[in-house]
Amino acid sequence: MPKSGAKTDTAARRNSALQLKFPSPPARPGEEPDYSKLMMSAPGEVRRPAIDTKPDDMRDLAYALIRVMDDDGKPVGPWNTDIPVEILKKGLRNMVLTRVYDDRMYRAQRQGKTSFYIKCTGEEAISVAAALALEPDDMCFPAYRQQGLYLTREYPLLTMMGQIYSNTLDPLKGRQMPIMYSAREQSIFTISGNLTTQYPQAVGWAMASAMSGDTRIAATWVGDGSTAEGDFHYALTLAAVYHAPVILNIVNNQWAISSFHGIAGGEEAPFAARGIGYGLPALRVDGNDFLAVYAATQWAAERARANLGATVIELFTYRAEGHSTSDDPSRYRSTEEGKKWPLGDPIDRLLKHLIKRGVWSEKEHAAMEEELINLVKGTQKEAEAAGTLGQGKTASPKTMFEDVFKEPDWRQRRQRQEAGF
Amino acid sequence: MPKSGAKTDTAARRNSALQLKFPSPPARPGEEPDYSKLMMSAPGEVRRPAIDTKPDDMRDLAYALIRVMDDDGKPVGPWNTDIPVEILKKGLRNMVLTRVYDDRMYRAQRQGKTSFYIKCTGEEAISVAAALALEPDDMCFPAYRQQGLYLTREYPLLTMMGQIYSNTLDPLKGRQMPIMYSAREQSIFTISGNLTTQYPQAVGWAMASAMSGDTRIAATWVGDGSTAEGDFHYALTLAAVYHAPVILNIVNNQWAISSFHGIAGGEEAPFAARGIGYGLPALRVDGNDFLAVYAATQWAAERARANLGATVIELFTYRAEGHSTSDDPSRYRSTEEGKKWPLGDPIDRLLKHLIKRGVWSEKEHAAMEEELINLVKGTQKEAEAAGTLGQGKTASPKTMFEDVFKEPDWRQRRQRQEAGF
C-alpha cells in the first residue's frame, strides 16, 4: 500500500514484470554474419559542411557514414578533397609496411621471441591517413592499435622491433610490454596499458598548446569498447567547454576483445553521436576508406587550427584478427564476419583507386610489397641479433631502478644495491 | 621541417596562434542579468511523443523546454495531463512545507545549532512533483538538494531534524553531515558527500529490479555541475546498453557553487542532449512548472514500466539561494539574476494555477502556510529538546565503532575499548 501522496490504485496501474535487454552480436561462431544494422551511406552521399559550421547544424553527420571511394575505387562526393597522389602513394606504402610489420612481429611472438603482440590488420588506413593529414609535429595520443602512426612518421623500424623484443635496442629499457611504444621525437605519446587514459590527456595537451599560443594541435584515439570509461567523458567535456584544439578519434572496429560494440552501447546510437551530447561536431567515417579518413582528419584539423575547437570522429572499421596474441576470436564470433566485411580492406581499396587512376600498377605494388617484406625481414634479423625476450640481452637490470623519479630516492638506491645490480 | 610524409609547405598552411574559450556567465556581481541564451519554448509548444517513440525520433525534445502553465497559470499543450487536483494540492503543500523546513533549518545553522545546511529554494517542484508522479516504492537515489522527496513521502519531520542536529533522534547516529539523510522505509537511498556516485548505483538498482522480475523502477538526480563526473557517463552507458528502468534526472539550477552551467558544458549543448549521444530519450523540462515536472516524470516512468528503458530529464531551474550555509553567492553572481528568473517560482506558479482553477484561494493558502510554519516550528522545538550539535546529546559514542562491517572486527572492538566507550 502506498504510504504517501502518490496514486492509490497502484495495483491497477502497476506494470508487469520488468526485464532488461542484453545486447548480443548478430552472429556467433557458426552463424551467418548480418550487416543489416551497419547504418551505411552511399559513397559520396554525405555532405561536407564548411569548417565553421555550428555543431548544432551538422548533427546528421553522426548518423551518416562518410565515404569517398565507390566500389570501383572512384572518388566521389564532397569529401573527395583531391589529395595529392604523392600522399596517397605514401599512404599505400605505409599501410603495407604496417601490415608486413604486424605479420612479422606476430610470428615472432608465436615463435616465443616475445611475450605479446597486437595487430591492426584491416585498420591500417586509420592511423596512416591521420599521420599524413596532420602536421608532423601535431601531437598524437594513440591507443595500442595505431602502429601506422609510428611507421608513417618514420620512427625507426629497428627501434620499434627493439621495443617488441625488450632487447638492448629498446629505448624503453625493457620496462613496457610489447607494442607500448613511446616516441617523443615523432610527437607520439607513451602508450598506457590502461584504456582511455590518453583521451583527456590529449585534451590537456591541446589546451596547453592553445594556452601557450602555440600552433600545434593534438589527436587521440580510443577503441569502441574503451568509450565506456570515465576518461572518455572527461575528454569530451573538457574539449567542449574550452574549445580545445584536439581531434577525438573513436576506432569502432566492432569488437572489444570478445564483446561486440553493442556492449559499449553501439546498438543504441553510433559512437559518433556521443559528441552531439556535448555540442561537439561529430563525423562518422568509413575507416577502411583511406581518402575518407584523410579528408575527415583534415577537416577536423582545420577546424581546430581555426580555433573552432574539437571534433569527434568515429572511424568505422573491422578488427580483422584476434584482439591480441592472447586471444582466439573463433570462440566468440563468426569467422565469416570479417571476410565478408562490406567495407572491404583498406589496402585493397586504396590500391584499386590508384590503379584506376593510372598512377600505380599491380606490378609496382608487388615490387613494393617485396621491398617492404625484405626491409622488415632484414631489420628483424638485425633486431633479433640484439636479443629477444628471455635471452637476457637487455638494458642493464640496474636501469630498472631509474626513472621512477627524476632522481632515485634512497629507496631505489638501496634496493638496487641489495639486488646487486 | 616536417620529417615524414606530411605536407611540406608547413609555414604557409600553419595556423596562427591557438587560443581557448573560457566560458563566463552572462552576469557577474553588479551586472545586469541576461537571459538571452536560455533556449525557452512557449508553454504548450512542445510535442508529447507516445511513450514507445524511438529515441532517434524525438531528439528535438532535448533542445526544447517542456512547459505546461502559461503566464496566467493556465495549463496548455500536450503535456497538460489533467493531474487530479488532490495531487496538485499535495504538491503545493509539500513544496511549501519544504520551503518552510529549509528556512527553519537554515536559521538553526546560523544560530550555531548545527554545522551545515543546504536549501533547495526555487527547486521544490522538482522533488515534490517527482515524488508524487512515481509510485511510493519506486527507489530514489537523490543528490543533497531533493529534500522534497522525503517530506512528500512522509519521512518523519522530527527524524529529519534529528539528522540535522546529529542528536539522539538521528537514526544515522550522528555519523553523517546534516542533509545526508537515509530513508529506507521511504525507498530513498543514503546520500553521499561524493557527487554523482548515486547515478550509476541507481542504474544498478534498476537493473537488479528488472533482473529479479520486480516491478519497481528507480529514479536518480544530479546537479548540472555534477554531470562532468565519470559516474554520469557510467550511468548513461549502462542504462542505454541494458534498457534499465531508471529515470536519470539532471537538475540544472544554473550554478555549481561558484561555477555557472557553462563550466560544465551547458553553453555548448543543453544537458538533456547528453542523453542523445547514448541513444536515450531526453526531455528538457521547466523545473519550476510543477505540472511539467509531474508530466515528464510520469512519461518517463511509464516508459520504464513498459520495458522501454531509461529516460534523461533535464530540469531547468534556478538555485535561488547560496550553494550552502558555507557559501556567499554575492561574490560571484548578480543578485538580480535570481530575482528576475524568467521561469518564476514554483510555489507561486502552482498557487496561481490552483487559484485560477478555483480550487484554492489566497486565504486557504495563507492558512496552510501558517499551519505548516507552526508544524515545523513545533517539531523543531521537540527536535532541539533532544539536542543540537555540540551539546553532546547524541547517540552513545561507542556507536561510532559500529556498522563499519556487519560485525566489528577486533580492531573496532579494541579501539572502542581503548577509547573508553
Add this chain to the structure above:
Amino acid sequence: MPKMNMVQAINSAMATMMEKDPKVVVFGEDVGYFGGVFRATEHLQAKFGVNRCFDAPITEGGIVAAAIGMGAYGLRPVVEVQFADYIYPAMDQLVSEAARLRYRSAGEYYAPMVVRSPYGGGIYGGQTHSQSPESLFTHVVGLKTVIPSTPYDAKGLLIASIEDDDPVIFLEPKRLYTGPFSGHSDEGVKAWASFPASEVPEGYYSIPLGKAAIVRPGQAVTVICYGTMVHVSMAAVQETGIDAEVIDLRSLVPLDIDTIVESVRKTGRCVVVHEATRTSGYGAELSALIQEHCFYHLEAPIERVTGYDTPYPHAFEWQYFPGPKRVAEALRRAVGA
C-alpha cells in the same frame, strides 16, 4: 574428489553459489558469452542464463557502481575486474561508496558484493598486468580483502566472500591459476593436479574469512605471506632447511591477528613476504602490528621481502619478483644464520 586448478575452483565457487542462491549474479568485461579472459566464468552464462551472467562495458567504475546498486537492491553481485591494475577507475565507488554505505546509513543500506580480480606478476604482463594493489584496500575501512593460495582455499574463500554481507575485494594470484609456483622462473610449470590442494569438493563448502592457515608449523622463525608468495616462501624454507612456521593469511582484512601473534611470540623472529611494492605495502602494517604485539619476544628485526619501489618491469620480471632467493636471505638474516 574432482581435481581442479585455481581457475576451475573459482568457477566452481560461482557456479555453486549461483545454484544455491538466485540472488548471486556475475558480470564484468568479457565474462559472459566468452567466459572471461582467464576463463573463470566459463559456462556460467550457458548454465544460468544471460540474466545471471553477462558482459559489461569497459567501465570498471560503472561495474562496481552497478554492483553496489544491485547489492542495495538485495542481490549478491560478483563482478570481475579483468586485471587488478584496472581497478583504479573504480576506486571512488569502492572507497566512498561500497565501503561506506553501511556506516553512513547506520545499517539501512549495505553492499554485499565481491570484486574478483587477478593480481600479481609472473606472466610477463609488464607494469599494467602485474600489480598487487591489496595494501590500498586494507587502508579503506569497510572493505574486506581476501587472497587465496590454492584451489581448495580459492573456492572456500570465494564462497564465504559471496555469502558475506560486506564488500569483499577478492584478489586472485594469476600466476597460480594453473599451478603452484615456487618462484624459480626457470623451472617448468607444474599443474595443480599433482598437489592435494587441487582436490576440491564439487559442491558447497566455505572457509571463514579472517582465519589464517599455518601451512607449515615450525619453531625458528615465522613467515607471513599470502597468494603466490606462500609457494615462494615454502620453497625458500625448504631450500634453506630452516624450521620456519609459514602462515598463509588468506584474508588480509579481517586479519587473524591471534595466529600471527601466537606464532611470533613462539619463534621470536619474523619475515613478511609480499609481491607488492614495499613502501606502505601490507607488510608495513603487519610489521607494525607484530612489533606492537610481540616487541618483548622479538629477537631480531622483522624482515620484509617485497617488490621493489619501482613499477613492475616487463623484461626484468624475474629480477623484480621477490623470489625464493630473496626470501631465503631474509630467513637467514632473521635466524642469524
Add this chain to the structure above:
Amino acid sequence: MPKMNMVQAINSAMATMMEKDPKVVVFGEDVGYFGGVFRATEHLQAKFGVNRCFDAPITEGGIVAAAIGMGAYGLRPVVEVQFADYIYPAMDQLVSEAARLRYRSAGEYYAPMVVRSPYGGGIYGGQTHSQSPESLFTHVVGLKTVIPSTPYDAKGLLIASIEDDDPVIFLEPKRLYTGPFSGHSDEGVKAWASFPASEVPEGYYSIPLGKAAIVRPGQAVTVICYGTMVHVSMAAVQETGIDAEVIDLRSLVPLDIDTIVESVRKTGRCVVVHEATRTSGYGAELSALIQEHCFYHLEAPIERVTGYDTPYPHAFEWQYFPGPKRVAEALRRAVGA
C-alpha cells in the same frame, strides 16, 4: 616580513611561481573567478588572467588527466581537488599515469604537476570532508607526497613542489588554514599572526622536499608526525613535560629516513602520530622502517596514535580525532612513565 596564515601562504606560493615562471598554471573547481572555496587561489585570475587560472568542471579525473597532458606539453599545472575526500575519481590518472609516465617512457615524458588538496578533520566535515588519504599515495611509486604544518613551510614546500619535475600530491591540513590547532577542541581558535611561522617572505624561497624538520629537539622519545598532528604532538609534549624530540616530516615521500633513524637511535623510543585511519596508514610504514633500522636501539614498542579504523563521524569528531590526550598517553607508555 608580512604575516600570513596558511591559506595566504599557499596563495602567495602560487602567485610567486606564476610571476616567476609563465609555465605555471592553476585550475580546478571554483578556483578561478571565485578564488576557491577556501580562498587559496584568490586574486590569481584577476592578476594573471583567465589563461593562467581558471575554473574547471567537476571532474577530478579530468582535471588530473588534463594536468598530465599539460605537464607533458611543458607547462607546470597546479590543480586543486576541493577536498582530499574527492581525489578518488582521479586515482587511475594519478596511479597509472602521472606516477608512471616517466618510468614507462624511460624519461621521454613526465608530469611536472602538483595536486593541491585540503585534507584532515576538525571542521565538522563528516566522513566526506575530513579524510586523510596520504598513505594511499605513499604506496604509489612515482608520486611524491608533501604535507606542511605552518604557513612558512607551506609556501616553501609548495614552491619546491611546483618546481619539482615529478608529480606531487600536496595535502593541506585544512584545520590549520587559519591558525595552529592543539587538538583541544574546546580552546578558542588562535590566529597564525601570533606565531613566528606566520612570518612568510613575500617573494621566492623554497624548502627542499625530503627534509624533515626537528621542531623540538629532545632526548626521551622521538615523535614523528606531520600536518595538523605536529601541533597536537607539541601540545601533548608540553602537557606531559616529557623531553620528546618532535619531527615534522613535511614530506612523506621522499622520506627523510636519516633524520628519523638518527633520532630514534638516540632516544630509543618512538611515537608515530597521524590522523588517518590506523590500518595501513603511513604510520605502519614508519613503524616498519624504524624497527628495521633501529631494532637494537629500541627500548619500547613503537607506538602509533592514529584515527580509528572507522570513517570520520560528524558528531563524534572530537572522540575520533587523535588529540593531545591520546598522544600524551602514548608518550607516557613509550617512556615507561
